[in-house]
Amino acid sequence: MRAPTNLPRPHAASLWRAMAGRVPTMDAPVSTGAPLARDLDVEVAIIGAGYSGLSAAHALQQRGVDCVVLDANPIGWGASGRNGGVVSSKFRLSFPSIASSHGLDVAIRMHRLAHDGVRAVQSLIDEFNLERARFEHTGSLRCAHTERALASICAEADWVRNTLKDTSMSVLTRAQIEHETGSKGFVGGVLSADAGTILPLEYVRGLAAGVTARGVPVYESTPVIDMQRADNARVLLRAPGGAVRAKQVIVATNAYSNLTDATSQYHRELVPFRSAMIATASLPPELDARLMVNGRSYTETRRMMKWFRKVDGRMLFGGRDAFGKEGELTGFDALQRAMVALFPDLAHVPVQYRWSGYVGMTFNALPHMGRSDDRTTFCLGYNGAGVAMASLIGQHAAALALGEKPELAMLAQEGLRPVPFHALRAPGVRLVAAWYQFLDAVGA
Numbered sequence: 001m002r003a004p005t006n007l008p009r010p011h012a013a014s015l016w017r018a019m020a021g022r023v024p025t026m027d028a029p030v031s032t033g034a035p036l037a038r039d040l041d042v043e044v045a046i047i048g049a050g051y052s053g054l055s056a057a058h059a060l061q062q063r064g065v066d067c068v069v070l071d072a073n074p075i076g077w078g079a080s081g082r083n084g085g086v087v088s089s090k091f092r093l094s095f096p097s098i099a100s101s102h103g104l105d106v107a108i109r110m111h112r113l114a115h116d117g118v119r120a121v122q123s124l125i126d127e128f129n130l131e132r133a134r135f136e137h138t139g140s141l142r143c144a145h146t147e148r149a150l151a152s153i154c155a156e157a158d159w160v161r162n163t164l165k166d167t168s169m170s171v172l173t174r175a176q177i178e179h180e181t182g183s184k185g186f187v188g189g190v191l192s193a194d195a196g197t198i199l200p201l202e203y204v205r206g207l208a209a210g211v212t213a214r215g216v217p218v219y220e221s222t223p224v225i226d227m228q229r230a231d232n233a234r235v236l237l238r239a240p241g242g243a244v245r246a247k248q249v250i251v252a253t254n255a256y257s258n259l260t261d262a263t264s265q266y267h268r269e270l271v272p273f274r275s276a277m278i279a280t281a282s283l284p285p286e287l288d289a290r291l292m293v294n295g296r297s298y299t300e301t302r303r304m305m306k307w308f309r310k311v312d313g314r315m316l317f318g319g320r321d322a323f324g325k326e327g328e329l330t331g332f333d334a335l336q337r338a339m340v341a342l343f344p345d346l347a348h349v350p351v352q353y354r355w356s357g358y359v360g361m362t363f364n365a366l367p368h369m370g371r372s373d374d375r376t377t378f379c380l381g382y383n384g385a386g387v388a389m390a391s392l393i394g395q396h397a398a399a400l401a402l403g404e405k406p407e408l409a410m411l412a413q414e415g416l417r418p419v420p421f422h423a424l425r426a427p428g429v430r431l432v433a434a435w436y437q438f439l440d441a442v443g444a
Contacts, residue, residue: 014082036239047249050254051394058395070244072259078256079254079255082200083200085199085309086198088118088388095164098410118196119392121135124207134197138196139192139196140196145185149301169191169192180293183291235376248377251379252397276354278336279311280349283346291315306338319338320359367383369393
């Protein structure tokens, strides 16, 4: 059995941690921040205190269901505290491709789920008064690096507007993109108005404080090292300081499901992909006034996508890095070169923060949610769009654990479907990433 003392810890401080400062004290009936130190008996136990786990806890508490949240690390240690803070209404699969493969009705339902995710974030922000999370509904701009890429995303925007009657997507010209971003590296783009930005660590900490204040125990630094049926009616979860007996379990550990043996089977649903981020020092006032003037989040259309936004007068620039491991310094220099290639004026602005984490990617490019058995519900695989989708899916996971049948369209799954040849995922990811980089380089 994997020893909990070997759990990894952050190797470098992120911009989010620097902005958040010390973890605020949470005035709540049951203290969060302390590990589990007693035995509990609850209706539902949730493993993972990220967006999906805490959203599930909130949904259960609203229904009067006794539950507990357990996390192997402090709140925000994983992806919920490391991501880029983009709140998006999308999936990796486009809605036209979903309609082509699965029919228009499925595309309509998936479109509704995507936008429901943004509504879920806004609802949680409002309910718990999470002003520190600084959610801004400013939209997301997808910037095309070639005419071919622009034609593709414009065709998708036209299809969404004409077929789904969604007017939230609009096309921007090269001049408009250059004026807004301050970069000459794009030929045009598509704006998705129903999107925004957030401070991710403040958001997850706020959710934890909110559900704790409502009476849901949230135990940090509490790895579940063993999970097995206690009898026909209960599941027994063992942690170093105590045990939890529950009628139902929700596993919400996503790309960090391999931290202990108890949840490692869920890790085989995923191909974890390293995402690296850099943040500059404060920009000179003239440059700050000229770059990304509308305060949105921005992505580009390359296969090895980069994304960027401004936060408190700093440039935040991120991208996938298949060639390094979490905590390693690889990838950061490449990110800085890519940033300067798009924004040459940043060549002499120092990078002040560097950090990375894992994204839970899936074989079909969609989140997975379902039951692994009659006592256990899982939700994972947000494919880089987890702020909104995890906030929504956590609510549906709560419903599923209670025996309901929420509307999940293509996200519903019966049982686990491990990635084939999972042991070879790392070299496979590197091979695919190298091929994508080649295609990006030649403009294919």
